[in-house]
Amino acid sequence: MGITQLETAPEPKYWHLKTVLSDALDKEFAVGEILPNERDLAARFGVARATLRQALEQLELEGRLQRRRGVGTTVAPPRVGVAVEPARHTWPGAAGDDWQPVDAIETDELPTAVARLLETAPGEAVHLVRRSRVSAQQPVAAELLYVRADAAPAGADAPPLDSVARAHAVLGALQELDLDGQDRTVELGSARAEDARQLDRLPGAPVLVVTTRYVSRGRAVAVAVSTYRADTCRLTFGERETEPLLAS
Amino acid sequence: MGITQLETAPEPKYWHLKTVLSDALDKEFAVGEILPNERDLAARFGVARATLRQALEQLELEGRLQRRRGVGTTVAPPRVGVAVEPARHTWPGAAGDDWQPVDAIETDELPTAVARLLETAPGEAVHLVRRSRVSAQQPVAAELLYVRADAAPAGADAPPLDSVARAHAVLGALQELDLDGQDRTVELGSARAEDARQLDRLPGAPVLVVTTRYVSRGRAVAVAVSTYRADTCRLTFGERETEPLLAS
Numbered sequence: 001m002g003i004t005q006l007e008t009a010p011e012p013k014y015w016h017l018k019t020v021l022s023d024a025l026d027k028e029f030a031v032g033e034i035l036p037n038e039r040d041l042a043a044r045f046g047v048a049r050a051t052l053r054q055a056l057e058q059l060e061l062e063g064r065l066q067r068r069r070g071v072g073t074t075v076a077p078p079r080v081g082v083a084v085e086p087a088r089h090t091w092p093g094a095a096g097d098d099w100q101p102v103d104a105i106e107t108d109e110l111p112t113a114v115a116r117l118l119e120t121a122p123g124e125a126v127h128l129v130r131r132s133r134v135s136a137q138q139p140v141a142a143e144l145l146y147v148r149a150d151a152a153p154a155g156a157d158a159p160p161l162d163s164v165a166r167a168h169a170v171l172g173a174l175q176e177l178d179l180d181g182q183d184r185t186v187e188l189g190s191a192r193a194e195d196a197r198q199l200d201r202l203p204g205a206p207v208l209v210v211t212t213r214y215v216s217r218g219r220a221v222a223v224a225v226s227t228y229r230a231d232t233c234r235l236t237f238g239e240r241e242t243e244p245l246l247a248s
Numbered sequence: 249m250g251i252t253q254l255e256t257a258p259e260p261k262y263w264h265l266k267t268v269l270s271d272a273l274d275k276e277f278a279v280g281e282i283l284p285n286e287r288d289l290a291a292r293f294g295v296a297r298a299t300l301r302q303a304l305e306q307l308e309l310e311g312r313l314q315r316r317r318g319v320g321t322t323v324a325p326p327r328v329g330v331a332v333e334p335a336r337h338t339w340p341g342a343a344g345d346d347w348q349p350v351d352a353i354e355t356d357e358l359p360t361a362v363a364r365l366l367e368t369a370p371g372e373a374v375h376l377v378r379r380s381r382v383s384a385q386q387p388v389a390a391e392l393l394y395v396r397a398d399a400a401p402a403g404a405d406a407p408p409l410d411s412v413a414r415a416h417a418v419l420g421a422l423q424e425l426d427l428d429g430q431d432r433t434v435e436l437g438s439a440r441a442e443d444a445r446q447l448d449r450l451p452g453a454p455v456l457v458v459t460t461r462y463v464s465r466g467r468a469v470a471v472a473v474s475t476y477r478a479d480t481c482r483l484t485f486g487e488r489e490t491e492p493l494l495a496s
Contacts, residue, residue, distance in 0.1 A: 012450070012451055012452075014452065015441060015451045015452055018452070054452070057452075058438045058452045061436055061437065061438040061452070061454055062436075062437055062438055063435070063436070079435060081433060084434075085485075183484065183485065183486035184484070184485045184486070185329060185482045185483060185484045185485070186332075186434050186456065186482070186483040186485070187311070187327060187456075187478070187481070187482040187483065188309055188310075188311070188436065188454055188456060188478040188479075189309065189310055190306045190309040190310055193263060202260070203260055203263045204260075204262065204263055204266070204302070204305075204306045204309075206309055206436055206454065208434065208435075208436060208456075230435070230436040231436075233435070234433045234434070234435040235433060235434040235435065236431065236432070236433045237333075237431065237432045237433070237434070237485060238431035238432070
């Protein structure tokens with residue numbers, strides 16, 4: 001890469017402003033405090049509104065600021081550590097899992113990536129369980145959990161279940177299966193309208209999308225697409241013995 | 249959360265446009281193709297330029313589009329899976345590690361979060377090793393690896409080393425220590441000017457920041473802050489047996 005410590009980086013104006021603003025946040029503002037309006041801030045720092053807005057966007061990406069409808073821009077509290085692997089080798093819905101089932105339906109409309117991971121045939125129906133996760137009284141994540149219908153034939157022969165009972169039945173059926181392993185990816189995404197509502201954000205807000213595939217007897221039987229608020233969450237991945245320190 | 253499948257979400261205009269644009273990308277454009285300019289696109293879809301720009305930003309967050317200086321907006325290739333845990337229980341710089349050391353210095357300027365994780369005293373100097381990671385000929389990540397000076401007394405008594413040799417010496421010294429475990433967090437961030445240059449992005453571009461703490465004999469001896477391009481990378485976390493499928 002040929003980079004040495006002596007090279008100086010060309011810093012755009014908004015980047016320098018961001019550093020100055022960040023210092024001001026440390027020294028002059030408390031968590032939750034509402035920032036002055038953009039016009040006043042731009043005047044105070046002697047910059048154009050467009051430059052100011054870019055700097056505010058950076059600080060929002062870094063979790064220093066929150067923009068809320070009807071409130072304005074406030075100083076954000078530190079991000080909360082949210083454990084993504086509370087225990088390896090457990091199915092969703094296992095004891096100690098802090099997700100709440102919301103409902104479940106049957107659907108054959110799978111996102112392409114999910115259909116590929118589950119290796120379903122076109123038109124094949126699966127269970128779709130929606131779950132939500134709350135930490136420190138705040139919604140932190142919304143999940144769409146796709147489960148192969150043949151892996152969890154929950155309620156197929158039973159009397160019709162309401163959608164919450166169906167969610168519990170599907171999750172219960174999973175616990176009966178052998179779990180070979182799970183793997184996951186984390187990527188940046190933007191909140192779908194429904195997730196945004198569940199997470200109390202605007203549609204399109206940056207989110208961290210965690211896709212987990214659960215494998216049983218050599219084939220994928222469930223895929224969870226979990227959408228975490230990127231503004232308030234740090235995802236933590238830990239081995240048991242060291243987890244508490246970094247998560248705190 | 250009290251959400252049912254019947255509730256309809258209020259969809260802002262840019263969100264609807266994003267869906268329409270996304271379909272158009274699937275059907276009419278090839279990977280790498282340059283999109284028409286904003287004025288023409290806004291006219292074609294009958295929307296204001298501001299609405300168009302918001303929709304383009306969403307698609308960029310989702311990794312569908314790339315904006316490049318001097319080129320314009322192009323259709324992005326699918327994100328590349330980058331393994332964050334190629335092997336658990338190894339130190340940075342272990343065999344099979346695909347990071348390249350760039351240089352190393354001694355510094356006592358630690359970010360607050362790093363000083364807290366390493367439990368260093370104010371003013372205490374540490375090794376700072378810079379590394380970079382390339383995948384499919386593209387830079388995907390830049391890393392700042394902080395190592396306690398007493399954990400890796402590399403080069404302290406030896407003749408002065410150049411900074412690349414020092415990086416290798418520090419990494420080599422780590423391999424001699426017992427590794428109790430490692431834990432990590434993943435969060436959204438914005439690229440610092442130096443990282444941006446190394447990653448071929450603009451300062452402030454969204455990045456995924458992976459912070460890994462390495463623990464030896466009950467105390468933290470190294471902290472790596474790895475900055476991954478959020479536009480081109482999916483971070484993969486896998487157990488060995490299932491990894492190849494999801495990473496593909």
